[in-house]
Amino acid sequence: MNSIDTTKLIRMRRMLHAHPELSGHEWETQGRIKQFLNTETHAQCIDVAGTGLLAVFDSGKEGPVVLIRGDIDALPIEEINDFEHRSVYEGVSHKCGHDGHTTILLGLAMQLSARPLPKGKALLLFQPAEENGMGAEAVLRDPAFPAGEIDYVFALHNLPGFEKQMVVVKEGAFTAHVQSAIICLKGKTSHAAEPEHGINPAPAIAALLQYAQQHTHNEPAADDFFLFTPVYVTLGEKAYGISAGYGEVHLTLRSWSSELMEEKSDALHAFVKQLAAAHGLKYELSWTQVFHANHNHPGAVAKVRQAAQVAGLQLMQAAVPFKWGEDFGLFTRRYKGAMFGLGAGKETPALHNPDYDFPDELIPAGVAVFEQIVRQTVGL
Numbered sequence: 001m002n003s004i005d006t007t008k009l010i011r012m013r014r015m016l017h018a019h020p021e022l023s024g025h026e027w028e029t030q031g032r033i034k035q036f037l038n039t040e041t042h043a044q045c046i047d048v049a050g051t052g053l054l055a056v057f058d059s060g061k062e063g064p065v066v067l068i069r070g071d072i073d074a075l076p077i078e079e080i081n082d083f084e085h086r087s088v089y090e091g092v093s094h095k096c097g098h099d100g101h102t103t104i105l106l107g108l109a110m111q112l113s114a115r116p117l118p119k120g121k122a123l124l125l126f127q128p129a130e131e132n133g134m135g136a137e138a139v140l141r142d143p144a145f146p147a148g149e150i151d152y153v154f155a156l157h158n159l160p161g162f163e164k165q166m167v168v169v170k171e172g173a174f175t176a177h178v179q180s181a182i183i184c185l186k187g188k189t190s191h192a193a194e195p196e197h198g199i200n201p202a203p204a205i206a207a208l209l210q211y212a213q214q215h216t217h218n219e220p221a222a223d224d225f226f227l228f229t230p231v232y233v234t235l236g237e238k239a240y241g242i243s244a245g246y247g248e249v250h251l252t253l254r255s256w257s258s259e260l261m262e263e264k265s266d267a268l269h270a271f272v273k274q275l276a277a278a279h280g281l282k283y284e285l286s287w288t289q290v291f292h293a294n295h296n297h298p299g300a301v302a303k304v305r306q307a308a309q310v311a312g313l314q315l316m317q318a319a320v321p322f323k324w325g326e327d328f329g330l331f332t333r334r335y336k337g338a339m340f341g342l343g344a345g346k347e348t349p350a351l352h353n354p355d356y357d358f359p360d361e362l363i364p365a366g367v368a369v370f371e372q373i374v375r376q377t378v379g380l
Contacts, residue, residue, distance in 0.1 A: 004107055004110045004111060004114070004364075004367070005110075006107075006363060006364055008040070009103050009106060009107050009110075009363050010103075010360045010363065012032075012036060012103055012106060013099050013100055013102075013103035013358065013360060013363065014084075014085035014099075014360075015032065015085070016029065016032065016072075016094065016099035016102055016103065017085050017086075017087070017093075017094045017099045017357070017358070018085045018086065018087060018088050019032070019087075019088060019089070020074030020075075020087050020089060020092045020093050020094045020099070021073065021074055021092070022073060022074060022075075022076060022092060022131075023073040023128065023129035023130070023131050023132040023134065023135065024050070024051065024073075024128060024129050024132070024134070025051065026051040026052075026072050026073055026128045026129075027051055029051070029072050029073075029102075030047070030051050030052065030053055030072070030126070030128075033053050033072070033102065033106070033126050034053060036106055037053075037055055037106070037109055040106070040109070040110055040113070041055070041106075041109040041110055041112070041113040042057070042113040042116075043055035043056060043057060043109050043112075043113070043124070044056040044057075044058070046144055047144065048125070048139050048142045048144050048145050049127070049128055049129070049135060049138035049139045049141075049142050049145075050128065050138065051072075051128040051129075052072070052125070052126055052127050052128045052135065052138070052139055053125075053126040054123055054124070054125055054126070054144075054145065055105075055109050055123070055124040055125075055126070056121065056122075056123055056124075057109070057112045057113075057116070057117060057121065057122040057123075057124070058121045059116060059117040059118060059119050059120055059121065059378075061118070061119040061120070062119065062120075063117075063119030063120025063121070063378050063379060064120045064121075064151045064152070064377050064378050064379070065120060065121045065122075065123065065146075065149045065150050065151050065152075066120070066121075066122055066123070066150075066151060066152045066153075066154070066373070066374050066377040066378060067122075067123040067124075067125055067150050067152070067153045067154070067331070067335075067337075068105060068108060068122065068123070068124050068125065068153075068154050068155070068370050068373070068374065069125040069127055069153065069154070069155040069328060069331065070098070070101040070102050070104060070105035070124070070125070070126055070127065070155070071096075071098045071101055071102070071127050071128075071130035071131075071135070071155075072098055072101075072102050072126050072127065072128055072130075073098060073128055073129055073130055073131050073135070074087075074092055074093055074094045074095070074096075074098065074099075074131075075092070075093060075094070075095045075096060075131055075352060076091055076092060077091070077092075077093050077095045077352065077354055078090065078091050078093065078354060079093035079095070079354060079355075080354040080355050081354075081355055081357060083357070093354070094357075094358065095351065095352050095353060095354065095356045096131065096351050096352060096356075097157070097158040097344070097351070097356070097358040098130070099358055100158060100358030100359075100360075100362060100363065100366075101155075101156065101157070101158070101366075102126060103363055104156070104362070104363055104366035104367055104370065105124045105126060105370075107363055107364070107366070107367035108124060108367050108370045108371055108374070109124055111367060111371045112371070112374070117374070117375070117378050118378070118379070119378055119379060120377070120378030120379065121149070121378070122374050122378070123146070123150070125139065127139055130326070130327050130328075132289055133289045133290055133291045133325065133327045134327075135327055136327040136328060136329075136330040136331060137327070137330060140330060140331075140334070147334075150335050151335070151336070151377070152300055152303070152335065152336050152337055152377050153300075153328075153331045153332065153335045153336070153337030154300065154303075154304070154337055154338055154339070154340075154370070154373055155326075155328045155331075155337075155339045155340075156339065156340050156341065156342050156366060156369070156370070157326065157339065157340075157341055157342070158341070158342050158343075158344040158351075158358060158359075158362060159322075159341040159342065159343050159344055160344045160345065160346075160348040160349060160350050160351060160356070161343075161344075161346060161348075161350070162316070162341065162343030162344065162345075162346065163314060163343045163345070163346060164343050164344065164345045164359060164361055164362065165313055165314070165342065165343060165361065165362060165365040166313065166314045166315070166316055166341075166342070166343035167304065167305075167308035167313050167314070167315050167316070167340055167341070167342060167343075167365075167369060168316045168317075168318050168340060168341030168342070168343065169296075169301050169304050169305060169308075169315065169316070169317060169318065169338070169340050169341075170296060170301070170317065170318040170321065171296055171298050171301050172295060172296060172321075173256045173257070173293050173294070173295055173296075173321040174293075174294040174295070174296050174318070174321055174322065174338070174339050174340075175291075175293060175294040175321055175322050175323075175324060175325060175326045175328075175329065175339065176254040176255060176256060176291075176293055176321060176322070176323050176324065176325055177254070177255050177256070177257065177258050177261045177291065177292055177293040177325070177329070178252060178253070178254050178289070178290070178291040178324070178325030179252070179253055179261065179265070179287055179288070179289065179290040179291070180231070180250060180251065180252045180253070180287065180288050180289045181250065181251045181252075181253065181265075181268065181285060181286070181287060182248065182250050182284075182285070182286045182287075182288060183208065183248065183249045183250070183251070183272055183283065183284070183285050184246075184247075184248050184283060184284040184285075185201035185204055185205065185246070185247045185248070185249075185276065185281045185282075185283055186201075186245070186246055186281060186282040186283070186284075187199030187200055187201050187244075187245045187246065187247075187279070187280070187281050187282075188245045189236075189242055189243060189244065189245030189246075190242075190243045190245070191241060191242070191243065192240060192241050192242055192243045193241075194243075195243040198243050198245055199245065199279065199280050199281060200236075200243050200244050200245065201235065201244065201245070201246065201247035201279070201281055202235055202244065202247065203279060204247075204275050204276065204278075204279045204281055205233065205235060205247050205249055207275055208249050208271075208272065208275065209230055209233070209249065211268075211271055212228035212229075212230060212251055213228070215228060215264070215267075216228045220320040220321070220323065221319070221320050223256065223257075224255075224260060225254075225255060225256050226253070226254070226255045226260060226264055227252075227253070227254040227255075227323065228251055228252075228253055229251065229252045229254070230249065230250070230251055231250050231251065231252055232248070232249075232250035233247070233248070233249050233250070234247060234248045235247040251268075253265065253268075254323055254325070255293075256293060256321055257293065258292065258293060265287075268285075269285055272285055289325075291325030291326060291327050291329060292327070292329035292330055292333055293321075293329050294326055294328055294329040294332050294339045295329070295332050295333070296332065296337070296338040296339065296340075297332070297336040297337060297338060299336060300336050300337050300338035301338045301340075303338070303373050303376050303377060304338055304340045304369070304373060306372070306376060307368075307369045307370075307371075307372030307373045307376060308369055308372075310372045311365065311368035311369050311372055313365055313368070313369065314343075316343075318341070322341075324351070326339065340369075342362055342365060342366055342369075343362075344358070344359050344362060345359055
């Protein structure tokens with residue numbers, strides 16, 4: 001990493017880890033990022049999407065514009081680690097590695113300051129609210145965001161279960177289209193001894209869960225991969241003399257394509273409507289936390305491959321997309337771009353596990369790949 005002080009970056013990463021903030025509340029994180037950029041780099045800082053930040057490196061000469069995105073929010077998970085930089089906040093922690101992704105962008109900012117671009121422009125986006133799927137949309141809607149200037153977009157995600165510093169690439173779909181359904185079923189309470197005098201949603205809930213199971217095709221290698229996952233079910237109250245009159249079912253839906261997602265979503269809505277009518281129930285169906293699939297452009301993936309090779313990193317082609325959602329998909333829908341993986345170690349705990357911690361050894365590898373991508377794109 002040339003003259004970049006990795007010790008300084010690791011110290012910053014651990015500070016971010018110790019002070020996690022949930023989606024949309026990353027005010028202190030934004031402040032820490034801005035202070036680091038102002039102290040250690042020549043970036044022009046622009047606030048975006050409330051708690052986000054855009055670091056601009058403008059050569060002053062005409063040329064391509066490349067955006068590199070890192071996410072900054074944490075998760076509502078209680079950390080069980082006992083190391084010195086563990087989360088200081090109860091019930092909130094960095095269990096997806098966004099502290100590491102942020103630090104990699106800070107290292108890239110240091111590199112672009114040490115070796116300014118000969119032409120073009122680099123935009124480093126520190127994006128809030130990735131975990132709830134709202135951050136990318138908020139950035140793209142912000143008038144301060146230079147949406148019309150961008151030629152290419154790139155992002156990475158660390159991948160436990162893969163060799164450390166291995167770069168994982170794939171053309172086409174890289175992550176799933178994911179969205180969640182909230183289905184509310186309203187009947188009528190009655191005495192538990194006389195359920196016939198009420199309308200209990202239990203049979204409809206049972207049928208809905210069976211429907212989700214029957215219409216799941218959990219075969220990632222198949223083009224028509226589709227996964228329903230029940231994540232929350234509630235019925236009535238803990239009152240044993242009452243037959244329930246209200247229930248909810250929350251599901252996540254996952255597919256490789258937006259077209260299949262639309263088809264399956266419409267079919268689910270039709271089934272719920274029919275089910276409610278058959279059981280005399282009123283219903284409400286709403287959608288939340290929508291993550292569009294990341295579709296990697298072949299030319300952008302080629303840039304990632306070349307950057308990994310120049311950086312001397314091991315390269316792997318993913319056989320199938322990853323089933324988790326990532327709101328960077330909104331960027332790859334609009335611009336040529338790619339998301340790639342960076343191996344976090346085969347023994348590293350899985351993402352969103354309470355004992356996960358981003359491996360600091362990934363920081364120089366991530367910086368090296370991103371720097372090569374930027375310099376390739378604007379022209380060395």
